[in-house]
Amino acid sequence: MNALISTALAGVVMMFAGLFIRNKQHIKFVAIAALLIVSVANLAELSTIEGGSRTVLGMVTVSHFSILFNAIAFGATLIYFLLSGSAFEKVGEHVADYFALVFFILSGITLASSFSNLLMLFLAIEIISIPQYILAGSNKRTPKSSEASLKYFLMGSFSTGILLMGITLIYGAAGTFNIEELGLGNGDINPLALCGIILLAFALSFKVSAAPFHFWTPDVYDGSPTVFTSFMATVVKAGSFIAFIRIFHGAFTGTNISAHWQLLLSLVTAATLLIGNFTAVFQQSVKRMLAYSSIAQAGFMLFAVISMNKYATQGIILYAAAYSVATIGVFAVTMKLKDYTFDGFNGLARTQPVLAVTTAIFVCSLAGIPLTAGFFAKYFVLTAAVQQGNLLWLVVLAVLCAAISAYYYFRVIIAMYFKQGEPATKEEITGGFKVMLVITAAIVILLGVFPGLLLNLI
Amino acid sequence: MQHVWIVLGVLFVFLNIAAGLIWVERRLLALWQDRLGPNRAGPLGLFIVLADTLKLFFKEDWIPPFADKWVFILAPTVVVASVLMGLAIIPFAPGIVVADLNVGLMFFLAMSSLGVYSIVLGGWASNNKYSLLGALRGASQMIAYEVFMGLSLMGVVMLSRSFNLTEIVAAQEKIWYVFLQPVGFIIFFIAGLAETHRLPFDIPEAESELIAGFHAEYSGMKFGMFFIGEYLGISLISAMTVTLFFGGWLGPAFLPPVVWFFLKTFLFIGLFILLRASLPRPRYDQLMAYGWKLLLPLVLANLLITGAVALWLKS
């Protein structure tokens, strides 16, 4: 609850900061300070929880897990602010409002990690979505940004409609919104509940851009201002996944009913892995490649949804952290370059060695190379699936897809190290930016060597 | 059976008031502007009502060839229908009410919010740029002032603890709400002016800029419907003001309740006409700024203070 209240308040504070602070740089510092306070408030709640979890008014259940996930989301956002915060100023004039919207998204994510009621699920998804529609369209100088916003808004609201329909059907079957009291799937399956679950799965698959509900992703990620794409593809996606996992692991676990949606979602997973990876191979722009790679990575995170055991929970925590941090890093570097295509990276190792090394580390982590965080993240979600027993075919497919993904991730490294070129940067690369990149890369490697640092906290 | 009589009676009385207002408005305007006004036909010029209605009825019922025919016909009916529906919930005296709903106040707001369609649809269907401009102005004006109207009434609801108009009137036995909710009353009346788009807020029509705005293309009885709708709207807002803030039918016993109700109502109808005679029309942006920047904070503050005082008195 602390996290929810403090993020909402931080959003309001940012709105007023825009009114009183003229210097845009200072607005960024206010945002960073607010985020630090939010993080402290979030962690302070750990001591107040007795017996694992605390339920507020039957709507929100705060647990160690939710606080840890919030902490990861806040940490990734902090890195994002430090690396890319200054890019906010270039999007448009309402810098403080952009920060406010980011804080509102974060408050939606804290709800997504702790809801225990279908109403709160709906609110969480909406609070996450609506600011995104606006951030996508915030660059008013290019029609591409408006197009992205409109596309995202229309499709997003349609999927929210499907989500609501699903919630309605489940309520009709169970007579309650509380996910602990739903009691579905033990005994006879109520067809209403099954329909509701299917619709819920569709809507949430849209929100996490799983195939075949992914068509909006490349256009929206490509059209939005890069600095917001970076946030949407990472922290927000992880937040939507937490909602996905909470509802499916928390409420639809009855043995009769879980078989149904597990089959459905494993097909979705397979499609996501294949489509995401194969289309990413053919992209020429790094930004678009990252959009497709985010679809592919969503496929891996879906493993945590379909396998219901403790590896899955650990896996999603690790995956959220590893994927978010690495992708934020790659985006931060991409934003500094003039040319977003692979050719734009040619010869970066010679002119900007620090940027090249850190980018290589981030990309390796995304590909899942050992000694980086991405390796253990993939390891845990796949182990979860293996433990599940009947999903071996999917695991084999995932390993093959990971091999394919190495191709397009390594193209970045090849461009940087083995090709000649004069990569043009948009602006001077400051020392502070380099230090932040190195720290971020260090986090990726640290989590890759000692994943227990995060996992022991659950 | 008694119910049918009430319905017919309300219809009869209010349609006649609306027609009679043709004469009342012209005579009063003339009085305040130092003129004579209509004084030829019949005693005191009263037959102008007959002459005007006959003229409207016998004019050619013309639909411009470039207009969207069905929407063009639909628009004027909406305003009359919605206002007449709104009249259904007003208690004229104990027991004399068409529909004693427990959400009566909300029903009134719902019906007054529908009135905007007549302007929007009429302006659009006319296929005329002045009409369209009038329609756009009307839509934003009425949607904006609907918000203040609803909020200004919530203070009354807090005090009377009911949305039922009969109960609200009964709750004013000791003291009229105009004394407890002066800000609410003033804002409600201003919003009422804007909702009925009467001068000084007749921006959707604004003869001097938009010819006649949204009804520029209308003639004959379709124009007459807009005309009647406007007068009915005035009567409705006046009757609601009396019901909510001036004790409805309550009054000293030497006159029957219904008479008290209509006496008070006519007072406010007169006020509507006085405002038309005395105030200039603001610009469109001034009207919007006035609403959102002055009335909205004021009405919210009024709501907050009313709530706080009500809680404080209760504890």
Place this chain on the structure above:
Amino acid sequence: MGMSLQQIVFGVLSIISIISALGVILSKNPVTSVLCLIVTFFTIAGHYIMLNAQFLAVVHIIVYAGAIMVLFLFVIMLMNLNAEIEPQKRSWLKYAGAISGGALLLVLLAALREASVSSLQPGAVEIGLISNLGKTLFSTYVLPFEVSSILFLSAMVGAVVIGKKEGHES
């Protein structure tokens, strides 16, 4: 086969709402679509009244019919949309949409054919009355009620960000 008055009213309301909902998507003229949608909202308000939820019915009319649909009309009028301007969609897209939508409808219908709805608890019919609704909203559901303010606040900030003109300073 005697039908109670309630069933007749329900049937008539449902038929009108389905017809007008079809009118929304089948009509070529956007203004007609909007008018059909308004009719649909009225019939849904009628359903609310049949469920004894008068407050919800009235609010439904105020918010949807009275405000949102007016804004729809507003936008349509400003953009001067009409049947001629409507872009020609590729026909295979139409067929694909119809087939996949129909398939979903078929699956849902087949599944829901055997559904049984748990009956209401006694006392539930009173919940739609305004005072009961208020009490529930501010006790059981106070948290979602308050949290939705974050949603509205972010939408408001968004409206300002999107709508405000970018000035010329630096």
